[in-house]
Amino acid sequence: SNQLGHIICQQLREQPLVVLPGFGGFVKDAFGAKLDELRNRIHPPKNSVIFNSKLAHNDGLLLAAIASELEMTYSDADKWLTDAISEIRFSLNNGEMVSLDGLGQLKKSIEGSIEFTALELPLIQDEFFGLKPVSLVRVEKDNVDKVRELVAADGPVATKVRTLPIKRIASYAAAAIAVGFLMWMPIQNGALNNGKMLVHQLNPFAVTTESAYQSRQFDEAWLSKGFEKEDVLADKFNHEYLKLYLAKNTGNAIVVKTDAVPSEEVKLEVEAPTAEIVNEAASSFKVIAATFVSKSDAADYVAKMIKRGFSAEYAGQDSQGHMVAYGTYNSLEDAKKMLASVSLSNKEARIVSGN
Known part of the structure; x- marks a missing residue:
């Protein structure tokens, strides 16, 4: 092992x-x-x-x-x-x-x-x-970035941003003087007594507000800022694997799928091939593995099959293109047995009458 x-x-x-x-x-x-x-x-x-x-x-x-x-x-x-x-x-x-x-x-x-x-x-x-x-090192965000994050994560969100003076330390130092001055002026002028000044005008810390609102939607640009976009159905298909293999320039597709729980959401539509009439009175029959646009591509495919240890031969050309066959059989019954053995992996394998 x-x-x-x-x-x-x-x-x-x-x-x-x-x-x-x-x-x-x-x-x-x-x-x-x-x-x-x-x-x-x-x-x-x-x-x-x-x-x-x-x-x-x-x-x-x-x-x-x-x-x-x-x-x-x-x-x-x-x-x-x-x-x-x-x-x-x-x-x-x-x-x-x-x-x-x-x-x-x-x-x-x-x-x-x-x-x-x-x-x-x-x-x-x-x-x-x-x-x-x-x-990662956590980066402190300013107030505006915090609002944007809330909008992106939970939206719709309406909130207010409190903006303080830029030089916060200087404003705190001047606060005591400002409070004394603002309290002293109304008293001197009798503003509180005659009703010409509102109480909130005595607040030395002016507050500027701005409103942020955004409808709930995912912006692809957020991916570059550290956000992640998650598929809520990802767990359902976590063990499901679907892949399609195509040979070079061939119309024959081999579909490989795991034994995961079948999903109605995942569908593979394949156009049904046109039914082909086989001449049962023919002297020989060929089981076709693949069909190619050009003869050179068919020859390349034959060489690859033989190199891998499989039997393969060029089978001429029909209305669908240049054909590569698994082999030639003397009876239609033998050809049908071969077709049944390969149909599990090659759904488009078919039988044609020999010359």
């Missing part, structure tokens, strides 16, 4: 997911920077890993990595991987916990499902390497 964990980490640095055939897949999950208001720290972004037992189709990438890393043939790499997966299954079935270096730990739940606990920092942090948490 040490070597296997190391190879999986190497692959997750370059690929979004790594599949163990017949067992499950490890998916890279990115987290953005996080503000810890309690400790006044900003934690840098990081990559984590989640496990999905339904990702079991062999895409050949892990076999190629094992063959390269351990310097062995594809057949030997296939046997090595099969033995490693069997060993993991045996340990889990006996109630043991399996550790994968650099990734985390696997165990079997009471219900019989496989649970994965990732390390706090899996060894797939290439783009965030060296980033450390940053401590």
Whole structure:
């Protein structure tokens, strides 16, 4: 498991997911920077890993990595991987916990499902390497900034700002003289007796007020000032992962989705392909894997498939473009069996009649 964990980490640095055939897949999950208001720290972004037992189709990438890393043939790499997966299954079935270096730990739940606990920092942090948490120093804000913060956080808010003289110490020093002078003048002139002066006019500290009001809305500019924008539905989709893979210039899409709780809010609309009539009397049949705009792109795809250990061949051109086939079959029944085996991972695979 040490070597296997190391190879999986190497692959997750370059690929979004790594599949163990017949067992499950490890998916890279990115987290953005996080503000810890309690400790006044900003934690840098990081990559984590989640496990999905339904990702079991062999895409050949892990076999190629094992063959390269351990310097062995594809057949030997296939046997090595099969033995490693069997060993993991045996340990889990006996109630043991399996550790994968650099990734985390696997165990079997009471219900019989496989649970994965990732390390706090899996060894797939290439783009965030060296980033450390940053401590923040609280900055005192003036009155106007405090009002703006209240408006941004809670709005709508209406409040008043009390503004004192700029040189506060000097104004306090002059306060005693001002009070004596202001009290003395009305008495001398009899203003209090004839009603020509209001009592609040005796206040030596003039108060200037300004009103601030703003409707409740989020301004993207606040992000640069330390505020965070939070998706209130984030927890609901925290364990849901949806990704779409497209080969170069091909119309065939392979959709990979975890076994998270299905969500009505997340929908993938795919235009239904036009039904194609297969000539059942033909002498041969081809199961098409992908269709390309140009013949050179189709040839490149064939080369990649063969390099990964899969059978593939150029199948000519039809109204949809240049075709790449998994293989040619003498009977329609054999072609349908092949189509059924690949349709789980390639929803647009189809059968065409041979020449």
